[in-house]
Amino acid sequence: MVTTHNLGFPRIGKKRELKFSVENYWRREITQDALLDIAGHLRQQHWQQQAMLDLIPVGDFSFYDQVLDTSFMVGNIPERLHNIDDNENELDNYFRVARGRAFATEAECSCIQAGEMTKWFDTNYHYIVPEFDKNTAFSLNSQRLLDQVAEAKQQGVSVKPVIIGPVTYLWLGKAKDDTDKLALLDDLILVYAQLFRELEATGVEWVQIDEPILVLELPQAWQHALNKAYYDLQRTPLKLLLATYFGQLQENLKLACDLPVDGLHIDTINAQEEVAKIIDWLPQYKIISLGVVNGRNIWKTDLTATLAWLKPLHERLQERLWLAPSCSLLHVPVDLANEQKLDSDIRSWLAFALQKLDEINILARALNEGEAVVANALEENATAIKSRKASMRVHDHVVKERQAAITDAMGNRQSAFAQREKIQKAIFNLPLYPTTTIGSFPQTSEIRQARRDFKAGELSADAYQLAMQAEIKRCVHEQESLDLDVFVHGEPERNDMVEYFGEQLTGYAFSQFGWVQSYGSRCVKPPILYGDISRPHAMTVEWINYAQSLTDKPMKGMLTGPVTILNWSFVRDDQPRAETCLQLALAIRDEVLDLEKAGIRIIQIDEAALREGLPLRKAQWKTYLDWAVKAFRITANGVADETQIHTHMCYSEFNDIIAAIAAMDADVITIETSRSDMELLDVFDEFHYPNGIGPGVYDIHSPNIPSVDSMVTLMKQASQRIPAERLWVNPDCGLKTRQWDEVKPALVNMVRASQQLNAL
Ligand code: GLN
Ligand code: ZN
Numbered sequence: 001m002v003t004t005h006n007l008g009f010p011r012i013g014k015k016r017e018l019k020f021s022v023e024n025y026w027r028r029e030i031t032q033d034a035l036l037d038i039a040g041h042l043r044q045q046h047w048q049q050q051a052m053l054d055l056i057p058v059g060d061f062s063f064y065d066q067v068l069d070t071s072f073m074v075g076n077i078p079e080r081l082h083n084i085d086d087n088e089n090e091l092d093n094y095f096r097v098a099r100g101r102a103f104a105t106e107a108e109c110s111c112i113q114a115g116e117m118t119k120w121f122d123t124n125y126h127y128i129v130p131e132f133d134k135n136t137a138f139s140l141n142s143q144r145l146l147d148q149v150a151e152a153k154q155q156g157v158s159v160k161p162v163i164i165g166p167v168t169y170l171w172l173g174k175a176k177d178d179t180d181k182l183a184l185l186d187d188l189i190l191v192y193a194q195l196f197r198e199l200e201a202t203g204v205e206w207v208q209i210d211e212p213i214l215v216l217e218l219p220q221a222w223q224h225a226l227n228k229a230y231y232d233l234q235r236t237p238l239k240l241l242l243a244t245y246f247g248q249l250q251e252n253l254k255l256a257c258d259l260p261v262d263g264l265h266i267d268t269i270n271a272q273e274e275v276a277k278i279i280d281w282l283p284q285y286k287i288i289s290l291g292v293v294n295g296r297n298i299w300k301t302d303l304t305a306t307l308a309w310l311k312p313l314h315e316r317l318q319e320r321l322w323l324a325p326s327c328s329l330l331h332v333p334v335d336l337a338n339e340q341k342l343d344s345d346i347r348s349w350l351a352f353a354l355q356k357l358d359e360i361n362i363l364a365r366a367l368n369e370g371e372a373v374v375a376n377a378l379e380e381n382a383t384a385i386k387s388r389k390a391s392m393r394v395h396d397h398v399v400k401e402r403q404a405a406i407t408d409a410m411g412n413r414q415s416a417f418a419q420r421e422k423i424q425k426a427i428f429n430l431p432l433y434p435t436t437t438i439g440s441f442p443q444t445s446e447i448r449q450a451r452r453d454f455k456a457g458e459l460s461a462d463a464y465q466l467a468m469q470a471e472i473k474r475c476v477h478e479q480e481s482l483d484l485d486v487f488v489h490g491e492p493e494r495n496d497m498v499e500y501f502g503e504q505l506t507g508y509a510f511s512q513f514g515w516v517q518s519y520g521s522r523c524v525k526p527p528i529l530y531g532d533i534s535r536p537h538a539m540t541v542e543w544i545n546y547a548q549s550l551t552d553k554p555m556k557g558m559l560t561g562p563v564t565i566l567n568w569s570f571v572r573d574d575q576p577r578a579e580t581c582l583q584l585a586l587a588i589r590d591e592v593l594d595l596e597k598a599g600i601r602i603i604q605i606d607e608a609a610l611r612e613g614l615p616l617r618k619a620q621w622k623t624y625l626d627w628a629v630k631a632f633r634i635t636a637n638g639v640a641d642e643t644q645i646h647t648h649m650c651y652s653e654f655n656d657i658i659a660a661i662a663a664m665d666a667d668v669i670t671i672e673t674s675r676s677d678m679e680l681l682d683v684f685d686e687f688h689y690p691n692g693i694g695p696g697v698y699d700i701h702s703p704n705i706p707s708v709d710s711m712v713t714l715m716k717q718a719s720q721r722i723p724a725e726r727l728w729v730n731p732d733c734g735l736k737t738r739q740w741d742e743v744k745p746a747l748v749n750m751v752r753a754s755q756q757l758n759a760l
Contacts, residue, residue: 002314002321004364005055005289007208007243007265008162008328009046010353011062012517014335018042019521022063027104032091039063040151047157049354052361055160055206058152059145060328063091064098064520067127067172068115070164071097074191075139076173078131080112098128098520116174117519121212121246122616123296123331124526124568126519130173132181138191142198149202159204165211165242166192167226172213182225189232196236208241208265214256215247215270217617223255234260241265245291245327247616248274257281265289267326269296272309279317288317291326292363293356298332298514298528298570300351300388301359303381307366314367321367323360329353333514333525346509346530349388389574391531396506399532403582410589411633413641413665417691420641420667421726427601427642428554433715433754434485435729436694438648438670439558439604440736441475441490442743451495468493469546476550478740482747485754486602487555489547491736497560497606498568499527504539505587507531508569529569533583538594545598556646557595557603562588562631567609578627585631589638596639604646605636605666611651618656625660632664646670650733652680652695658687668692672732674699674706678714684721693718694728697753698746700735705745711753729754 012018017038025035043061050056062069071077072094081093086109092102100114115128145161152159166188170181199207211226218226233240242256243265249256256264257278264282268275268290275290282288292310293301314321336352351359362377371378388394413420450467453459459467475490494500502508508527515523540557548555562584571580588605595603610632615624636645647666652673654661661669673680673695681695695718697711711729718727729750735743 001319002323002364002367003054003287003319004360005053005160005208005322005324006050006057006329006357006360007210007245007291007295007324008057008060008066008330009050010330010332010334010517011042011046011060012334012515012523013042013045014338015513016515016523018063019523022521026095026102032089035091043148043151044155047152047155050357051157053357054158056152056157057162057208057328058148058157058159059162060330061148063094065127067120067130067164067169068094068098069144070169071128071130073141073145073163073195074169074188075141076130076132076136078112078115079133079135084110084112086110119612122612122614123246124516124518124524124612125330127172130169131176132170132173132179132184133176134179136179136184138184138187140191140194140198142195145195146198146202149199149204153202160206160208160241161199161204162208162210163195165209166229167222168211168213170225171222182221185225185229186232189229192229192233193236196233196238200236200238204238206239206241206262208243209261210243210245212243212245214244214249214252215267215616217619218252223252226255226259230259230261239263241287241289243289245295246270249278250274250617253277254281257283257286261286263287263289263322265291265322265324267291267295269294269326275313279313287320287322289322289324291324293325293351293359294573295325295327295329295356296331297573298350298352299573300349300355300381300384302385303359303362303366303378304385307363307371307378310363310367323364325356325360329356331516332356333511333516335513338513339511341512342509343393345387345391345393346528348384349530350528352514394507394531394572394574396532396534399534399583399586402586403579406582406586406634411630411637413637413639415641417665417667420644421692423641424644424667428486428644430485431754431758432724433727433729433757435751435754436484436486436556436670437479437488437731437747438696438700438734439488439491439556439606440494440734441478441488441492442738442740443492443736444740447471447492448495451493468543472543472547473550476547478744479553480551482744483751484747485553487547487551487553488558488604489543489555491558491734493543497608498565501539501560501565501588502527502529502569504537505533505535505584507533507583514570524568526568526570529566529571529580531572533580533587535587535590539591541591541594541598541600544595544600548600554602555600557592557600559588559591559595559603559605561605561607561610561647562635563613563628564607564609567613578631581627581631582634585634588635592636593638596643601642602644602646603636603639604648605632606648607632607664608648608650610649611653611657614657621656625657629660629663632666636664636666644668648733654680655683658683658689662687662689662691666691668694668728670694670696670728670730672696673718674714674732678717681718681721689722692726692728693722694730696730696732698731698750700731700733700738703738703742705742706749708749708752708756711750712756715753715757724757729757 095102239262241263245267248271454464471492646668
C-alpha cells in the first residue's frame with residue numbers, strides 16, 4: 001500500500017481568518033484566549049480537511065512564521081527581549097520578536113527591534129531570521145508542539161509532527177558577531193535529541209524533519225554537519241522522514257540518500273530526473289516520498305501522466321512508496337471551491353491546496369486499488385488537462401508568431417549610452433543632480449475608496465476618471481511647488497503594480513480568495529497568468545497624457561517590467577518561464593512605444609522583483625539573468641535615442657548581478673540604498689556602472705523626515721564612485737504607503753539637497 005501524507009497546510013484560513021484574528025489581537029480587540037481559541041478551531045478544520053491522508057502534518061500551524069516558532073522551540077530568543085518590562089507572556093514576546101511589539105498601542109518600553117525578515121528560499125514567503133552570537137545557548141521549549149500533538153491525537157488525527165531540521169535552522173540564521181554557526185550544532189543536536197524523546201513519549205511514529213538546504217550548493221563543512229547531525233540523532237526510535245524540496249539534490253544526492261534516517265522526501269516537480277538515481281542509491285530499509293503534486297503553483301496535475309510514471313516505481317518499491325505534494329502547501333491558496341467568479345474553463349484547470357490533496361488521494365487509490373475505482377476522477381482530470389492544452393483562451397497564434405519573430409536587434413538602442421546621453425542632455429537641459437520620485441504618491445483613503453466603488457460598479461466611469469484626474473492634478477501641483485525636475489503622475493489608479501497591468505492584458509485571470517501568506521499576517525493574491533499574453537489597448541497612455549498636459553516639466557511614463565510581472569504572478573507551467581516573459585515583454589514594449597508616440601519623453605519600467613527571481617543555485621543564475629535581461633531590453637529598447645528609459649529596483653544587493661543590471665542598458669536606474677549609508681554602493685568601486693544612477697537618499701520605509709545634510713552627505717559619498725554628471729537624487733521607492741505630511745517636508749529637503757550640491 002502506498003502511504004499518503006502532506007508536508008504542511010496553509011494556516012491563514014479559507015477567508016484569511018487567522019490574519020484577521022491576529023490583527024484584532026494586536027489591536028487588543030480580542031483577548032489572547034479568544035485568539036488561541038480561533039487558532040484551535042482553524043487547526044481542527046485543517047486536520048479535518050486533510051483527513052483522507054494517511055499521515056497529517058502537525059506543528060505546521062504558526063501565528064507568524066515557522067522559523068520563528070523553531071527559534072522559540074530551541075530557546076533561541078534574542079537578548080533584547082529580556083530588557084523589557086512586560087515579558088511574561090510567551091505569545092506576546094513572540095510577536096515582539098516578529099514585529100517589534102505585541103500590541104499596536106504598546107508603550108515604548110515594551111517595544112524591541114524586530115527580527116530581520118527574509119525570503120524562504122526562492123518563495124515569496126518571508127521568515128524571521130534566527131540570531132546567533134557568542135551567548136547563544138539552546139534549551140528545549142517543546143510545549144507548543146506537544147500541545148498540538150496532544151490536541152490532534154485527541155481529535156483522532158494520525159499525527160506526523162513537522163519540524164525544521166537543525167542544520168537548515170542554523171543555515172538560515174545569522175551570526176551577529178564572529179560566532180561560527182556550525183560551532184553551535186552540537187548544542188542544538190542535544191535539544192533535538194531531547195525533543196525526539198518527548199515526541200516518542202507521545203506515541204507518534206513518524207516525524208518529518210525538513211532540511212531543504214540539501215538542494216543548495218553547500219560548503220563542505222555544512223555537508224559534514226548534516227552527516228554529523230543525523231548520525232548523532234539516529235538513536236531515536238522515532239522514524240525520521242527527511243524532507244527536501246524546491247530543487248534538485250545534485251551533488252548532495254548521495255549524502256541525502258545515505259543519512260541515517262528512515263525515509264527521504266523529494267520534490268519531483270523540480271527533481272524528477274533524479275528519482276531513478278535516488279531509488280538506486282537509497283538503502284532498502286528506507287521509504288521514499290515523492291512530491292508529485294506541485295505545492296508552489298495552482299494548476300491541476302496531469303494525473304494520467306503522473307500515474308504512468310509512478311506505476312513502474314510502485315511495482316518496484318511497493319509499500320516503500322509514499323506520495324505527497326512537492327512541498328508544504330503554504331504557498332498556494334486554500335480552496336478553489338470559494339471561487340465563484342472565475343471563468344469556468346479556467347477554473348476547471350486549477351487546483352488549490354484542498355484540490356491538490358484530492359489529487360494525491362486519487363493517485364494513491366489508483367495505485368493501491370486499481371485505476372477502475374477512480375476512473376471518473378481520472379477521466380474528469382484528463383478532460384480538464386486536454387481542454388487546457390487545446391484552449392483558444394490559452395493559445396493565440398498571433399502572439400506566438402510575434403514572439404517567434406523577435407530579433408536581437410529589437411533589444412538594442414539605436415546608439416550607445418554616451419551618444420544618447422548627449423542628445424538627452426540637450427533636450428531635457430536638467431541641472432546636475434536632477435530630482436525625481438519613483439512613481440507613486442500617497443494613496444489616501446479617498447483614492448482607495450474611489451477605486452473600490454468603481455470596481456463594484458458604484459461609481460460611474462466618468463466620475464471615476466474625474467476623481468483620478470483630480471488626484472493626478474494634485475500630484476502635479478505638489479511637484480511644481482516642490483520644484484522637482486522630472487515629474488510622475490502619482491499612480492492613483494493603481495491598486496498594485498502587477499495587478500493593474502494584469503487586469504488589462506489578455507491571458508490573465510484573477511481569483512477572489514486566492515490569498516497566500518507573504519509574511520506574518522500579510523497575504524498576497526497573485527494574479528493567474530494562464531495564456532498567451534497580449535495587450536488589446538493602451539494601458540497607461542491616457543493618464544500620463546493628462547498628467548503631461550498639466551505641466552511643462554517632463555512627465556515620466558510609469559510601467560511595470562516583464563520580469564516583475566512574471567515573478568509576482570502564478571505562471572502557466574506549459575511553457576518555459578522565459579517564453580512567457582518574452583510575451584510580457586512584447587506587450588509592455590507596445591505600451592512603451594505608444595507612450596513615446598504620445599510625446600512622453602521619459603519612461604520608467606520598474607523591475608522591482610528581478611533579483612528575487614534568481615535561481616537557488618548559482619550555476620543557474622546566468623541562464624535566468626540572460627533571459628530576464630533580454631526581456632527587459634525587448635521591452636525598453638525600441639525607443640529613439642531622444643527617449644530616456646529609467647528603471648527602478650527596490651534593493652541594492654547588486655554585487656553578484658551588477659553586470660546583468662548594466663546590460664539592461666537603461667539610461668537611468670534608481671535603487672534603494674539610504675538605509676546603509678551608501679555602503680551598498682561599494683560594488684561600484686569595482687564595477688564601473690556605465691549609465692545614469694539614482695541611489696535612493698530618502699528611506700520611504702520609515703516615517704522619518706531625512707535632513708538636507710544627511711542627503712547631501714549620501715550623495716557626496718555616491719559621487720566618489722559615480723561621476724556627478726550621471727547621478728540623480730530620488731527616494732528609495734514609491735511613496736504610496738506614506739502620508740502627504742511626511743512626504744512633502746522630505747521632498748522639500750531632497751530638492752534643497754540637490755540645490756546645495758549644485759552650489760558646491
Ligand atoms: N513605481 C512604483 C511605485 O512608485 C514602484 C514600486 C516598487 O518599486 N515596489 O510605487
Ligand atoms: Zn521600489
